[in-house]
Amino acid sequence: MRRRHREILDAAAHLMQESGYHAVSMQSVADRAGISVGLIYQYFNNKEALLRAVVVDILEDFHERVPAAMERSGGDPAERLLCGFRTFCEVIAAKPEATVLAYRESKTLSREGRDQMKDLEIKTSLPLKRAVIDGIEAGLFTEDFNPDLVVHNLVLVAHGWALKHWNLAPTFSLEEYVGQQFELLLRAIRVPA
């Protein structure tokens, strides 16, 4: 049943984000999902598969929402880039623990799981890269920088909101963070009119 799958996933996500993979027992996941331990194993092969599903679920959320938002945005590359970056940050801000979990537990996963994560990350950042390249080709952005580096920075800065939340939250609102970060980027790469 599709619903059970989702219930287990949510329970596991909640607990693992709160306490980390190793501190969460299958029993506690079952308890939170309101089912028995045995039943989890009819939906997930083992604990690692459960973690992998949780992480992939999170990354797929990014992958669905960031490109979608960019498509809805106008045709101007800078605007599109801002829209993607803002959405990225918003999704992260909505569940910062999820992002942190993906960082923390990536080595817990098997080779396969890690590769799947990397693929999703790359796929998610592709529209951002597209916008940067479009901007360069349109003469809006300088050619001096590798687009991959620019995208790497945007992703890193978005993740930074979750990773260093303890340090940023007292000083910046999410809006301010997004605004200033994008302004910083634009000043660096924009070609003066």
Next chain:
Amino acid sequence: MRRRHREILDAAAHLMQESGYHAVSMQSVADRAGISVGLIYQYFNNKEALLRAVVVDILEDFHERVPAAMERSGGDPAERLLCGFRTFCEVIAAKPEATVLAYRESKTLSREGRDQMKDLEIKTSLPLKRAVIDGIEAGLFTEDFNPDLVVHNLVLVAHGWALKHWNLAPTFSLEEYVGQQFELLLRAIRVPA
């Protein structure tokens, strides 16, 4: 004995960086250090204390080398900033796994341990902040951005070399990474002469 302490620390650091805190048993640390399990407990109260010592050891390395390098550098704020950033990246590049470990296992530590980590991170970034502020006061850097944000980005970008090494390494050498990143920053914050 000072030497034993270091041997244990090194063994633990190596293994934990490789496989993560939970995947490393005290027995395996003992084996790698060439001693018995019991002896570890004469130097560290428990496994968590060992992790904490490993992480603090790494962070102290940053804290010793970054400010020292900046002091040796000249008086120009931009140059000083570059020097600090480059050193930061170099230290990270020397043992990227160590940086990743600090990220991954910070929640494994007790409140106390986490606070100690944060203190060390802040202390390490202080000279960077100093340089940014000096630059602003000297009229070299724009006042438009919060210096804390600039420093946050520098630290994040430095960590990024370790965190996203799998993605960067094929495209950039460390030197290129440092150079382009700093150029990106300068273009954003430098006041035109």
Next chain:
Amino acid sequence: MRRRHREILDAAAHLMQESGYHAVSMQSVADRAGISVGLIYQYFNNKEALLRAVVVDILEDFHERVPAAMERSGGDPAERLLCGFRTFCEVIAAKPEATVLAYRESKTLSREGRDQMKDLEIKTSLPLKRAVIDGIEAGLFTEDFNPDLVVHNLVLVAHGWALKHWNLAPTFSLEEYVGQQFELLLRAIRVPA
């Protein structure tokens, strides 16, 4: 399952009475109960809880049987007292090791466990005290002695059968012991007709 609980309790009681709390491993309890170690922990939180359950089980046995026997006995205070004392001694003689265990390991228990033990001991001795007081009020027993002291002695003497069994057994049968001890007491406290 009620049966498992009892099986574990019996196994633990047997072994602990034989060798003492510290000499008994959870593994040995599991072996004797014919189950695995892990299962013990589904019934008892930890080893101390197991000891506590064993001791309480013993004391509750006293608490159930001594008052019950006294109620079945006639109305004469002296007779009731004898009946209570005899039953007390008989229960102790049935499993002298259990009594010794309660003495030996009381300090092994936490504050809570010790308090529970004291409560049960006091509750068990209450009907004895009642009989002594009734005897005094009926003019059968002298007022010269504190009833608490008389009860204390009865309890101590009953326990004595277990505590000094090695010394008594060759000389006295349980019947003789009970008879002579009670005669000793009566001569001391009985008011001559």
Next chain:
Amino acid sequence: MRRRHREILDAAAHLMQESGYHAVSMQSVADRAGISVGLIYQYFNNKEALLRAVVVDILEDFHERVPAAMERSGGDPAERLLCGFRTFCEVIAAKPEATVLAYRESKTLSREGRDQMKDLEIKTSLPLKRAVIDGIEAGLFTEDFNPDLVVHNLVLVAHGWALKHWNLAPTFSLEEYVGQQFELLLRAIRVPA
């Protein structure tokens, strides 16, 4: 060195009485005696030997003081008995924990150690038995009771002060306890003049 031996014994006695044999580590004994662990092993073969020495030391204290006091007392059997009983109780009251330790840890000792304990207990109670028999032969005490039982009770009641101290202390001073207990006994066994 004689002094070292005593220091170790005292340290061990103090700690074991406080926390029990198993809760006391050789290291803690060494710390309290102000020496190194290794040195303990030059005076005692192993931990059990240390416990045995502690217990024997306590019992020898009884064995020295009870008979001595009785000898100093007058020739009247009843008076001698009281003197012995009082001294017994006083020694016990001086270090009740020592008595409790002897009870608690007797099963911790090897067969040999336990036998040595029993010997000492019996030897200590001999003068009490002597006094009872003298009293009977002098026509002061009734022949109706086995002298061994009377002595057993006296010893048990003396130990009772330590074993049930928590229950007695609020109600009785040691003096009252000794006085009333002996009065109880005398009424039971004294032949009316």
Next chain:
DNA sequence: AATGAATGAGACTTCATTCAT
């Protein structure tokens, strides 16, 4: 589809004891 009793390997940790110095 669902349960949860049962397993047992494996982790952390302690501590009596030894021995080179």
Next chain:
DNA sequence: CATGAATGAAGTCTCATTCAT
């Protein structure tokens, strides 16, 4: 006489996983 670093066996407890019902 004295130290204390070092050992390693043994103990308690947890938890992923299975399977009979």
